[in-house]
Amino acid sequence: MTKTIRSLERGLQVLKALNAAPISSLQDVHRLTRIPKPTLLRILLTLEQSGIVSRRLADGRYRVSSGLTRLTRKPDRYDRVAEAAAPVLDRLCQKVSWPSDLMVPAGDHLEVRETSRTQSPFMTYYSKDRVGMPVNWLLSAVGRAYLAYCPEHERKKVISLLRKSDRQENWLARDQKRLDEVLSETRERGYGLRDPAFVGGPYGTQAPDGLAGMAVPLRDGSRVHGVINIIWPRAARPIEDLVRDCLPDLRAAAEEIVAELRGHKSV
Amino acid sequence: MTKTIRSLERGLQVLKALNAAPISSLQDVHRLTRIPKPTLLRILLTLEQSGIVSRRLADGRYRVSSGLTRLTRKPDRYDRVAEAAAPVLDRLCQKVSWPSDLMVPAGDHLEVRETSRTQSPFMTYYSKDRVGMPVNWLLSAVGRAYLAYCPEHERKKVISLLRKSDRQENWLARDQKRLDEVLSETRERGYGLRDPAFVGGPYGTQAPDGLAGMAVPLRDGSRVHGVINIIWPRAARPIEDLVRDCLPDLRAAAEEIVAELRGHKSV
DNA sequence: ATCCTGCATTTCATCTGGTGGAAGGCATGC
DNA sequence: GCATGCCTTCCACCAGATGAAATGCAGGAT
Numbered sequence: 001m002t003k004t005i006r007s008l009e010r011g012l013q014v015l016k017a018l019n020a021a022p023i024s025s026l027q028d029v030h031r032l033t034r035i036p037k038p039t040l041l042r043i044l045l046t047l048e049q050s051g052i053v054s055r056r057l058a059d060g061r062y063r064v065s066s067g068l069t070r071l072t073r074k075p076d077r078y079d080r081v082a083e084a085a086a087p088v089l090d091r092l093c094q095k096v097s098w099p100s101d102l103m104v105p106a107g108d109h110l111e112v113r114e115t116s117r118t119q120s121p122f123m124t125y126y127s128k129d130r131v132g133m134p135v136n137w138l139l140s141a142v143g144r145a146y147l148a149y150c151p152e153h154e155r156k157k158v159i160s161l162l163r164k165s166d167r168q169e170n171w172l173a174r175d176q177k178r179l180d181e182v183l184s185e186t187r188e189r190g191y192g193l194r195d196p197a198f199v200g201g202p203y204g205t206q207a208p209d210g211l212a213g214m215a216v217p218l219r220d221g222s223r224v225h226g227v228i229n230i231i232w233p234r235a236a237r238p239i240e241d242l243v244r245d246c247l248p249d250l251r252a253a254a255e256e257i258v259a260e261l262r263g264h265k266s267v
Numbered sequence: 268m269t270k271t272i273r274s275l276e277r278g279l280q281v282l283k284a285l286n287a288a289p290i291s292s293l294q295d296v297h298r299l300t301r302i303p304k305p306t307l308l309r310i311l312l313t314l315e316q317s318g319i320v321s322r323r324l325a326d327g328r329y330r331v332s333s334g335l336t337r338l339t340r341k342p343d344r345y346d347r348v349a350e351a352a353a354p355v356l357d358r359l360c361q362k363v364s365w366p367s368d369l370m371v372p373a374g375d376h377l378e379v380r381e382t383s384r385t386q387s388p389f390m391t392y393y394s395k396d397r398v399g400m401p402v403n404w405l406l407s408a409v410g411r412a413y414l415a416y417c418p419e420h421e422r423k424k425v426i427s428l429l430r431k432s433d434r435q436e437n438w439l440a441r442d443q444k445r446l447d448e449v450l451s452e453t454r455e456r457g458y459g460l461r462d463p464a465f466v467g468g469p470y471g472t473q474a475p476d477g478l479a480g481m482a483v484p485l486r487d488g489s490r491v492h493g494v495i496n497i498i499w500p501r502a503a504r505p506i507e508d509l510v511r512d513c514l515p516d517l518r519a520a521a522e523e524i525v526a527e528l529r530g531h532k533s534v
Numbered sequence: 535a536t537c538c539t540g541c542a543t544t545t546c547a548t549c550t551g552g553t554g555g556a557a558g559g560c561a562t563g564c
Numbered sequence: 565g566c567a568t569g570c571c572t573t574c575c576a577c578c579a580g581a582t583g584a585a586a587t588g589c590a591g592g593a594t
Contacts (some may be wrong), residue, residue: 001310003312003580003581004276004309004311004312004313004316005278005310005313005580005581006579006580007272007274007275007315007551007552007580008274008275008277008278008310008314009316010275011272011275011278011279012278012313012314012317012319015338016338019339021342025570026570026571026572027569027571034552035380036554036555037554037570037572038553038555038572038573038574039553039554041571041572041573042271042272042552042553045274046272046276047268049281050276050279052279055381056349056352056353056381057353057356057381057382057386058379058381058383058384058385058397058398059398060385060571063346064340065350066342066347066350068338070406071282071283072286072335072339073286073289074327074330075333079330082323083321083330083332083333086321086324088294088553089324090324109497112325114323114325115323115324116324116325117325118324118326118327119324129326131325131326132581133345136444143491152467154487206461270551272551272552273550273551273552274551274552274580274581274582292542293541293542293543294541294542303582303583303584304543304583305545305582305583305584306581306582306583308542308543308544309581309582310565319541327542469538535594536593536594537592537594538592538593538594539590539591539592539593540589540592541589541590542588542590542593543589544585544586544587545584545585545586545587545589545590546565546582546584547582547583547584548582548583548584549580549582550576550580550581550582551578551579551580551581551582552577552578552580552581553575553577553578553579553580554575554576554577555575556573556574556575557572557573557574558571558573558574559571559572559573560568560569560570560571560572561568561569561570561571562567562568562569563566563568563569564565564566564568
């Protein structure tokens with residue numbers, strides 16, 4: 001078992017303390033962290049030389065400097081979803097034994113942002129490099145689940161984009177009546193399924209993957225942050241079995257992810 | 268001499284590397300940092316348990332998580348100025364032996380955001396707790412330097428605010444003609460001086476501080492980030508002496524601070 | 535099949551480098 | 565004047581960080 005590094009932990013602890021009290025004397029940090037002062041001096045000197053904190057000339061108090069800000073990346077909306085989903089999908093996979101993907105919109109397709117395929121004992125084709133894989137909007141379980149629950153204007157935008165596409169896989173975008181039927185069915189059912197004629201494979205290919213899947217959206221109010229699914233070899237089990245056994249878990253997972261995202265916001 | 272903590276330095280180094288390459292395998296981080304992998308594993312585990320990085324389920328790669336974002340504070344405009352000014356004012360004080368303040372607008376007054384009074388060997392009244400001290404807009408050297416160079420609309424806003432004030436120290440706000448004269452003089456001169464009748468002391472008091480001062484703005488294009496000054500006991504030296512000896516240094520300091528602020532932006 | 539390569543992870547003997555109690559300075563308050 | 569509170573330095577101790585070497589593991593080539 002790998003051990004953690006205590007001195008690094010303490011350094012981060014000091015950083016957190018300085019963030020809770022943005023301008024602090026050594027004494028303040030000491031009160032907050034209970035770390036002995038000589039040690040704090042060394043930690044703060046280290047942080048200072050790394051450009052993470054600086055000292056106020058006026059009174060020598062410490063403050064987090066813009067050095068930390070420069071360490072922070074633009075927070076991509078979907079990155080946060082992926083991060084929140086990862087541990088939940090991991091647990092879900094442990095529980096139901098079948099893997100899941102997290103998919104998010106990406107223009108004329110959805111793309112995989114996270115997956116537990118590597119975790120599943122039964123999924124031999126666990127190609128890594130799965131992240132970023134494009135998936136069809138209108139025929140896949142995930143695309144249908146997303147479109148069925150996302151806000152009206154977002155749905156319209158996607159469909160009008162697909163209507164302009166000349167790929168034959170997007171034919172459904174031009175059959176508004178049939179598409180509305182499909183989406184209503186999805187809403188009534190409460191989860192997304194593949195089109196019976198859809199064989200899977202990345203968007204732009206027709207490589208049959210032999211899988212079946214069911215998908216639920218990550219709904220937060222009227223917003224949809226993405227979709228998660230459960231997939232399994234089509235030959236292994238009929239859809240009804242999986243729905244009966246796993247749908248409640250899948251739904252719980254979706255709710256957990258959304259709750260996590262909500263929590264972050266409030267903090 | 269206090270030493271720094273190597274393991275903490277390395278932890279921060281990893282954080283910087285992960286920021287340069289937001290999603291990295293252990294190998295990637297190793298290439299970037301040249302730190303041995305077993306050590307990296309321990310560092311990354313520590314960062315992970317502190318919520319600073321997380322691992323992608325799909326392939327186990329590391330990514331900076333929103334935990335870091337939560338460690339970052341809203342960047343107050345003037346805090347960045349203070350931070351950039353601190354080392355420059357420190358050096359300036361070492362060179363000219365007289366201390367400086369950094370002042371920024373704060374409603375109906377300016378306030379001290381940073382000061383090198385503690386550094387000066389000659390300034391016995393170095394009260395700490397100087398940060399936050401309010402200073403008069405229209406009579407002080409700093410206020411005049413700021414108003415002389417800040418954008419029109421900002422000047423108008425300040426003056427109209429002061430016109431509503433019933434403090435007698437703000438009488439000049441109601442004498443537009445005299446005020447314009449004062450500001451023109453300041454511009455021609457190139458630096459701000461106290462009103463001859465102004466005795467100093469915080470805004471709202473008339474406590475004579477026995478000081479003299481000269482002030483230059485931190486000009487960045489049409490913007491003014493704040494003002495820095497040099498102060499000395501009025502009895503010690505006539506203004507002309509200080510202008511001759513120190514004004515070039517003061518101006519250079521102002522330019523250095525502005526350059527630093529510009530640099531941060533571009534990075 | 536088998537070998538090979540590249541990467542992640544674990545182990546463990548070595549000894550560096552982090553630690554914190556004690557003491558020294560240096561202001562300010564009484 | 566002395567007392568107090570805080571920052572800083574010193575230094576002897578040894579926990580804890582370190583990294584070379586070994587192990588494990590998956591994918592690609594032959």
